[in-house]
Amino acid sequence: MTKAERALETRERILKAACEVIADIGFENVSMRKVAEHAGVSKALLHYHFDTREKLFAEAMTHSFAQTGTDAEDGGDTTPAAVVLARILRSMLPSDADLRQDWKLWQELWVRAQRDQTARHLAVDLYDQLHAWVGAAIERGIRSGEFTECDVTAVSTLIMALCDGLGIRLMLDDPRVDLATARSAIWRAVAPALGTTPDFPEV
Structure with a gap:
């Protein structure tokens, strides 16, 4: 697997985790740490892909819609x-x-x-x-x-x-x-x- 493929796989895993966490506890209760833990990635890696909760939420919604x-x-x-x-x-x-x-x-x-x-x-x-x-x-x-x-x-x-x-x-x-x-x-x-x-x- 190439570096780009690994990055894409990680991003997909984070978005899937974000959808699950937001649906489970609501956006207002979501922290980047909770999403990172659910995705099985470090908080630093999560911030590498999504620097704010708001951007993560928007991407998660778009990801969910696309599926x-x-x-x-x-x-x-x-x-x-x-x-x-x-x-x-x-x-x-x-x-x-x-x-x-x-x-x-x-x-x-x-x-x-x-x-x-x-x-x-x-x-x-x-x-x-x-x-x-x-x-x-x-x-x-x-x-x-x-x-x-x-x-x-x-x-x-x-x-x-x-x-x-x-x-x-x-x-x-x-x-x-x-x-x-x-x-x-x-x-x-x-x-x-x-x-x-x-x-x-x-x-």
Whole structure:
């Protein structure tokens, strides 16, 4: 392994550890020492890669976001757009342990964004990327004839808003909302605009 590869592996390990620690105890309780211990690196090495908590938090959020829904487009151009969109919806809801951890990080970001301009810009940027991701799946369906022509921006915004609202209920373990209910509610809400069946696709 080259020096550059070792440095990249160390950085990845630190970011993974930071995500886990922040999700577990909240950003306000996180210290660089705790992250270093969890990552199994020295505090000096951690500071070599990330000189402040704020930079580490921003990188951890970006890292977590980049890992979300990596299987959404498995199958490439042969995957129906409805399946791609359904996979995106699946990855935007806290449907397993990893995604629940991602949601905890998002919740930390939401809180920080109310008081910190840098965190607010990061949140808006990540939402822009989500919006583009959802919109691309809808546009793909329109091009293929699976979906009818629609206001892609409006439908994407609706999907994201429903995922946020129902995702919070799932994180709270609200007995009125389970994962199947959330998925079905979102799909039924957007199906008329997409001109597709109201049943959530098999993914």
